[in-house]
Amino acid sequence: MSAFVVAEGLGKTYLEEPAVDDVNFTVGKGEIFGFLGPNGAGKTTTLRMVCGVLDPSRGSCTVNGLDTVDDKIGVKEITGYLPEEDFLYGDMTVRDHLRYIGELYGIESVGEAVVRSLRAVDMEPQIDDVVKTLSKGQRRRVAIAKTLIHDPQIILLDEVTSGLDPVYARKMVDVIRELHGRGKTIILSTHLLDEATELCDRILIINRGRVMACDTLKAILEETDTQNLQGAFFKLIGKSSD
Numbered sequence: 001m002s003a004f005v006v007a008e009g010l011g012k013t014y015l016e017e018p019a020v021d022d023v024n025f026t027v028g029k030g031e032i033f034g035f036l037g038p039n040g041a042g043k044t045t046t047l048r049m050v051c052g053v054l055d056p057s058r059g060s061c062t063v064n065g066l067d068t069v070d071d072k073i074g075v076k077e078i079t080g081y082l083p084e085e086d087f088l089y090g091d092m093t094v095r096d097h098l099r100y101i102g103e104l105y106g107i108e109s110v111g112e113a114v115v116r117s118l119r120a121v122d123m124e125p126q127i128d129d130v131v132k133t134l135s136k137g138q139r140r141r142v143a144i145a146k147t148l149i150h151d152p153q154i155i156l157l158d159e160v161t162s163g164l165d166p167v168y169a170r171k172m173v174d175v176i177r178e179l180h181g182r183g184k185t186i187i188l189s190t191h192l193l194d195e196a197t198e199l200c201d202r203i204l205i206i207n208r209g210r211v212m213a214c215d216t217l218k219a220i221l222e223e224t225d226t227q228n229l230q231g232a233f234f235k236l237i238g239k240s241s242d
Contacts, residue, residue, distance in 0.1 A: 004029040004154060004185050005050060009059035011209075012045050019045045021209040022059070027154075027187060032180055034200030035189040036233065042209040043189040044084065047156050050187065051081040063154060077105075080152035084159040086143040090132030094123065094142055097131055098149055105150040117145040121175050137168030144175060154185040161195060173199065193229050203229070205236055212236040 005027035012020045020042040027033040035043045048054035050061055052068040052075040060067065066074045089097050095114055102110035118124045121141040126134065131142065140160070147155060157176070161169040176199055180186060190196055196203055197217060204214040213220050213236055217229060224232040 002029050003027070004031075005033075005061065005063050005187070007046075007050065007059070007061045010046065010049060010056050010061055011058040012042075012049060012054065013057045018209050020049070020056075023206070023209075023211055025204050025211070025214050027185060028201075029185055030180075030183050031201045032176070032186045032188060032199050034196040034203040035187065035206060036191065036193070036196045036203050036229075037206040038191055038237065041206045043191075043206060044158055045209075046206070047081070047158055047187065047189055051079045051156050052076055053081065077150070078153040080147035080150070080155045082144055082147045082155070082157045082160060084162055086139055088131050088139060088143060088146070091130065093128050093130055094118065094134075094145075095127045097142070098146060101146050102149045107150060113149055113151070114145075116151075117148040118142075120148055120178065121145050122171070135168075137164050137171065140164060140168065140172065141175070144172075148179075152184075154187070155179060156187045156189075158189045159191070160188065161190070161192065193233060197229050205233060207237050 003026040007023055007025050010020060010023040011018060023046060035046065037043050049056050050068065052072040055069050063075050064078060068075050098114040098117060099110055102113050107113045115124065118127055121144050123138065123141045123145060126138060131139065161172045164172065176186060188199060202216050203220060205212045220232050224235045226232040226235055
């Protein structure tokens, strides 16, 4: 599997305090790669550096060979980033909202792109609904459709099921599986152990801005001499707190 994302010595410091410190990893093309860690571990900061939203204080990151600092536009053209909090225009219809985003990307057949992205998240019937009338789970799926509007090669999902009830959380898992089936490379940030276990080809466990493990679930269990991800996670997190 060829490397699609390469992070080397990635770090970010705020007010002389490191939020991310010497993070190294690669993500293979077509892989679901999981960032697992407690709140405040550095997952979101790392994702923002990967997609070029945030410049690292040190180290480097490339996406499909493009440097996330020197070629921000190129990185953003091939990357879809879903933040933990949805940023949607509540007074617009779903169609108009996505059309607006598509036009910002310069998509020629923007109407077709709107329909395609909504179909991918099973929201096509709500295309003419006003955004603020949708449920939280429906708005989350519209946010994913917005992330997919330009048909990105790699998709970064930050706590995609956060705050959703079990029904909509399961729908999100199905969407991720469908995107993976279409050959998309996916980086999934989560603090949910079951979600990481079910979806991820490899898992990076991070705490206090530092990588505690980065491998397949099987390898992490063997390394920590544990029976499941929960046991491995708490064993590694406990070590980082010593």
